[in-house]
Amino acid sequence: MPEGRGDGALLKVDNLHTHFFLPNGVLKAVDGMSLEVERGEVVAVVGESGSGKSVTALSILRLIPRHQGRIVDGRLLFKGHDLMKKSNREMQEIRGKQIAMIFQNPYAALNPVIRLGDQLIETARKHRAVTKSEGLELSLELLTHLDLEDPERIVRLRPFQVSGGINQRIMLALALIGEPQLLIADEATTMLDSLTQVEILELIDRVQRETGMAVLLISHDLGVVAQVSDRVVVMYMGQRVEQAPTGEILTSPKHPYTIGLRESAPDLETKGKRLPQIQGSPPDPQNLPQGCRFAPRCPHAMERCIQSSPPDFRLDDNTLVKCWLFETGSPT
Ligand code: SF4
Numbered sequence: 001m002p003e004g005r006g007d008g009a010l011l012k013v014d015n016l017h018t019h020f021f022l023p024n025g026v027l028k029a030v031d032g033m034s035l036e037v038e039r040g041e042v043v044a045v046v047g048e049s050g051s052g053k054s055v056t057a058l059s060i061l062r063l064i065p066r067h068q069g070r071i072v073d074g075r076l077l078f079k080g081h082d083l084m085k086k087s088n089r090e091m092q093e094i095r096g097k098q099i100a101m102i103f104q105n106p107y108a109a110l111n112p113v114i115r116l117g118d119q120l121i122e123t124a125r126k127h128r129a130v131t132k133s134e135g136l137e138l139s140l141e142l143l144t145h146l147d148l149e150d151p152e153r154i155v156r157l158r159p160f161q162v163s164g165g166i167n168q169r170i171m172l173a174l175a176l177i178g179e180p181q182l183l184i185a186d187e188a189t190t191m192l193d194s195l196t197q198v199e200i201l202e203l204i205d206r207v208q209r210e211t212g213m214a215v216l217l218i219s220h221d222l223g224v225v226a227q228v229s230d231r232v233v234v235m236y237m238g239q240r241v242e243q244a245p246t247g248e249i250l251t252s253p254k255h256p257y258t259i260g261l262r263e264s265a266p267d268l269e270t271k272g273k274r275l276p277q278i279q280g281s282p283p284d285p286q287n288l289p290q291g292c293r294f295a296p297r298c299p300h301a302m303e304r305c306i307q308s309s310p311p312d313f314r315l316d317d318n319t320l321v322k323c324w325l326f327e328t329g330s331p332t
Contacts, residue, residue, distance in 0.1 A: 009036040009077070010214050011060065011099075011182055016074035018052075018059045025286045029055040029069070031238035037182065042208060042215040044225035044246070046261065047235035050282055053218045056235070057186050060216075061101060062091050078182070097127045100175035104187035106167035110159040116170050117155025120177065127178030142173045146203055165196035172200070176207060183208075186218045201228055223265035226250055231318075234258045237282060237293040240312070244319040254321045256298045292324070300325060 018030040030052040037043045045053045058064050059071050062083060076083040078099065086094065095101075103109045111119060117139060124135035136155070143151035146169050159167050168188065175183055185204060205228040208215050219225045225232065232249040234242040234257065242255040253262045260278035280297035289295055292305040304324055313326040 008038075008080075010039045010041075010079060011035075011037040011216070012075070012077040013056065013060065014075040014077070016056065016059055016076065017072045018055050018064060018069060019072050020069035022286075027069075027285050028238055028288070029285065030059060033074075033235065033238065033240055035233045035240060035243070037214045037216055039181070039214055040208075040212045041231065042205075042217060042229045044217045044219065044222075044229035044232045045235055046219055046222045046225055046232060048278075048282060049220055050237075050285065051235040052238040053220075053235050054186050057101065057184050057216065057218055060184065061095055061099060062086075063095075096123065096175075096180070097178040098180055099182045099184065100178060100180035101184040101186060102168070102171045102175050102188045106164065106171045107159055109171060110167060112159050115156060115158055116162070120155065120170070120173060123174050124177050138177065139173065142177060143169070146173055146207075147199075163196075165199070168196070168200055169203070172203060172207075176211075179211070180213060182214045182216065184216045184218070187220070188217075197224065198227075204228065221265065222249070222261045226265075234261065237285065237288060239293065239322065240320070241294065241322045242320065248319065254315070254319070254326060255294075255323050256300055256325075257294050260297075292322075 013033060013035045016030050016033045017028065020027040020029055033052060033056050035043065035045065045056065047053050055064070060076055060083070064070060071084065078094070083091070083094070110116070117136060120139035121132055121135035124130055124138050125132070128138070130138060139155060140151050143154065148154060148166065148169050154162060154166060183204070188200060201224065204215060217225045217229055222232070226246050226249070229246045232244060232246050233240055234249070234255065236257050242249070242253070242258045244254070249258060250262065253259045257278070264277050278297060283289055283293060283296060289306070291308050292298070292301070292310055295301040295305045298305065302324065310322050310324045312320045312322050314320055315326060
């Protein structure tokens, strides 16, 4: 999906900068991030913990706690409308109804003292013009569709009385009940066992195909998101370092960081084998290198990489790489 088609994109994040103001300085968690999601597309954002993936997601929904940080620059366009110009009330209407989000820890996202059914009914009534009994009926239908066994019993329980997998299905139902056009799933399967992880991903994939909604799938695990995404955006230290169709990222990753992620991601061929890890640790986010941020860990680093940060080089309509090794591509 060429980036130039962005004006018609469902979501366009353009040169986003989200900074946190700490007592000892500024932390540039997101520092010039761009991405797009087309209608009906599944885009994965991958990167190690601390790369800025979740802050990007929270920024899209304008959920960065004000006392901690703020979006200092960039544009967030949803269906061509600038989310930065929306009032708090307008954003509340967009959240859940047009853009829904599911989080890593359903126990933290659900209200622990309210029955699961009541949480579903409340959300249904918030986003759809339904009565309480219609909300319950809608919730039961949705839970059945999400392969939840015995939904009539489950809706009478509270979050601590059911498993993490069931709670994550409830979170998914809460997200889907408003029929959003974009679902953001932030590490939605990370806390689950591998079998439940696959089930939740398959559910997201199935619902996506049935409804045509777009999905922004955020994960540290390239192997997990590759199963369902059309395109992958790789993030490192607050920036996009590569963007390409998923098949290309898996078979022919370009950026040295993406190559490292790919080699350390388990798949069928590597099952049971010891996988190589990316050498070194990410730099201190409050003391970033002046040149390429990956240079201290990169096996191909040159003098130039240490001196100056590379721009995005466009290799073709679908592929962007932020690395001096690809200077022959056209800078964007
Ligand atoms: Fe490595 Fe240089 Fe490319 Fe950065 S710009 S990833 S240091 S080769």
